[in-house]
Structures are given as C-alpha cells and as structure tokens.
Amino acid sequence: xxxxxxxxxxxxxxxxxxxxxxxxxxxxxxxxxxxxxxxxxxxxxxxxxxxxxxxxxxxxxxxxxxxxxxxxxxxxxxxxxxxxxxxxxxxxxxxxxxxxxxxxxxxxxxxxxxxxxxxxxxxxxxxxxxxxxxxxxxxxxxxxxxxxxxxxxxxxxxxxxxxxxxxxxxxxxxxxxxxxxxxxxxxxxxxxxxxxxxxxxxxxxxxxxxxxxxxxxxxxxxxxxxxxxxxxxxxxxxxxxxxxxxxxxxxxxxxxxxxxxxxxxxxxxxxxx
Ligand code: OAD
Numbered sequence: 550x551x552x553x554x555x556x557x558x559x560x561x562x563x564x565x566x567x568x569x570x571x572x573x574x575x576x577x578x579x580x581x582x583x584x585x586x587x588x589x590x591x592x593x594x595x596x597x598x599x600x601x602x603x604x605x606x607x608x609x610x611x612x613x614x615x616x617x618x619x620x621x622x623x624x625x626x627x628x629x630x631x632x633x634x635x636x637x638x639x640x641x642x643x644x645x646x647x648x649x650x651x652x653x654x655x656x657x658x659x660x661x662x663x664x665x666x667x668x669x670x671x672x673x674x675x676x677x678x679x680x681x682x683x684x685x686x687x688x689x690x691x692x693x694x695x696x697x698x699x700x701x702x703x704x705x706x707x708x709x710x711x712x713x714x715x716x717x718x719x720x721x722x723x724x725x726x727x728x729x730x731x732x733x734x735x736x737x738x739x740x741x742x743x744x745x746x747x748x749x750x751x752x753x754x755x756x757x758x759x760x761x762x763x764x765x766x767x768x769x770x771x772x773x774x775x776x777x778x779x780x781x782x783x784x785x786x787x788x789x790x791x792x793x794x795x796x797x798x799x800x801x802x803x804x805x806x807x808x809x810x811x812x813x814x815x816x817x818x819x820x821x822x
Contacts (some may be wrong), residue, residue, distance in 0.1 A: 553799045558812035562601020563757040568812040572648050573751040576655040583635040583803045587604050606731050615724050620713035622727040626677040629659040636803035638665035639821050656766050675729035684723025700793045748773040757783045758802050761790045
C-alpha cells in the first residue's frame with residue numbers, strides 16, 4: 550500500500566506499530582539527507598554521481614593515492630560533525646522508548662543516530678569515527694574533534710578535493726585509513742550476523758532512506774520479510790523493496806516518521822525536538 554503526504558495513516562498500520570514487540574530499523578543515507586548529508590545515488594546531489602567510488606572507496610584507491618582518499622573522507626567527516634540529527638533520527642530514538650525491543654541497523658558511517666539517542670547502533674559499513682591502521686589494523690584515535698578546527702580539510706564542498714596525508718600508526722608506522730567498509734571488502738562478520746539475527750526475529754522492519762541496492766546489506770530487509778516480518782518502507786522514491794513492503798510511505802523520513810508517531814503514539818511527539 551502506498552501512503553503519501555496527503556494520505557492518512559491506515560488503521561492497520563497504527564495497530565501493527567502499537568502491537569509490535571521486536572522492531573528493526575534499517576537505515577540508509579536518506580535518513581541523514583535532511584541533516585544536509587549527501588546520499589550516494591540521488592540524481593544530481595548523490596556522492597557517486599559526483600565522485601568516483603573506484604577512485605575513492607576501494608583498498609586499491611587508498612594504495613594508489615592515500616592522501617586523496619583520506620582528504621575526501623575527512624571532508625565528509627567534517628560535514629557530519631557540523632550537522633545535527635534531524636526529526637527522523639530523533640523519532641527512531643523515540644521508538645525505542647515506545648516498543649519493547651528496537652534494533653537500529655544502519656549502512657551509514659555517520660554518528661547521527663547515536664547523537665539523537667539511539668543505543669547499540671549496528672554500523673554495517675563502519676564509521677567515520679573508528680580509523681585504524683591500513684597495515685596492522687590497530688585502532689587509531691579520532692583526530693580533530695573540533696569540526697571548525699584547523700587542518701584535516703574544510704567542511705564545505707570546496708574542501709572535497711583537498712589532499713591530506715593520513716596520519717601514521719604508532720605501532721608499525723603504516724598509514725591510517727578510514728574505519729569504513731570499502732567496495733570489495735567484507736562486512737564485519739559478527740555485526741552482520743547480529744543484524745541478520747535481529748532481522749529474522751523481528752515482527753516489523755522499517756527500511757528508511759535506503760536504496761536497497763548494495764549487497765550484502767540489502768539482504769537484511771529481505772531476510773526479515775522471508776521470516777514473516779511486516780515491512781514498512783519510508784522513501785520518497787520507489788525501490789526494489791516496494792513489492793515486499795506492506796506499507797510504502799513515499800515521503801521524506803522526517804515528515805513520515807512524525808506522521809506515524811502522531812498517529813500511533815500522539816504523546817510521544819513532545820520529545821521530537
Ligand atoms: P543511496 O544513496 O543508494 O540511497 C539513498 C536513498 O534514500 C534513496 O533511495 C533515496 O530515494 C532516499 N532518500 C533521499 N532523501 C530521502 C529522505 N529525505 N528521506 C528518506 N529517504 C530519502 O544510499 P544507501 O542506500 O545508504 O556504501 O547506499 C548504500 C551504500 O551504498 C552506502 O552505505 C555506501 C554506498 O556505496 C559504502 O560506502 C560501502
């Protein structure tokens with residue numbers, strides 16, 4: 550069923566939410582779009598429409614030009630540090646206070662879910678905030694906690710092309726790499742198993758702001774649906790998950806979640822600011 554801006558939230562969706570016990574919230578770049586963080590595949594503004602994934606998001610790219618890759622990730626990290634969680638992040642954190650068990654599984658490498666109050670977020674694609682050594686994998690402290698501080702690239706688009714030499718590992722002098730999963734790399738096995746387990750055991754799965762085009766993460770909502778969960782998708786655009794979703798909210802994440810909370814738990818809206 551398609552629900553848009555002008556539709557009321559159907560009664561059976563309200564009942565489904567109010568009766569749900571175990572919920573998975575699976576998110577993609579679209580959940581952070583209203584915080585000003587670019588998605589990957591949206592026409593015009595998507596990162597992969599403007600930059601080459603092959604030149605910036607693979608181990609081979611880092612070997613070829615570590616300063617180019619580190620500088621690009623530092624630019625993105627600065628954008629995130631200057632951004633604030635939006636209504637969607639806050640509403641997702643709020644769901645954990647309304648439903649007995651909520652697992653947030655994200656493909657995003659930002660920390661906006663955590664800053665909105667979500668706990669134990671599973672980051673399938675890693676995080677901007679867990680750099681490690683490219684050679685020996687030793688974790689490295691996060692640098693430049695001040696987003697306005699000097700060095701490490703500017704937060705605006707002009708800084709996107711700025712080359713920055715990555716720091717060196719204190720143990721082996723290897724180059725420090727961003728703590729994200731690049732194309733051609735495996736997901737963390739334990740995290741992926743945890744995500745699949747949550748998907749298999751949930752009764753409702755929200756897929757929010759995800760194009761559901763990138764494997765193996767895209768298997769998460771499919772696993773849930775195969776095991777009998779109801780899928781609620783929030784995305785202004787159609788995706789391959791439409792046919793598996795009982796409810797498709799064709800709206801941006803913030804307004805959609807606000808509308809859902811208002812319908813199912815009217816008192817919960819007070820905390821959405
Ligand atoms: P995409 O850029 O592929 O998809 C973002 C989705 O968000 C699209 O389906 C948009 O229609 C939707 N969207 C845009 N604005 C929205 C809004 N305000 N509210 C709700 N939805 C909105 O991003 P992901 O699906 O996250 O991986 O991409 C998956 C992975 O591909 C990323 O984690 C990244 C990328 O390559 C790695 O870097 C390994």
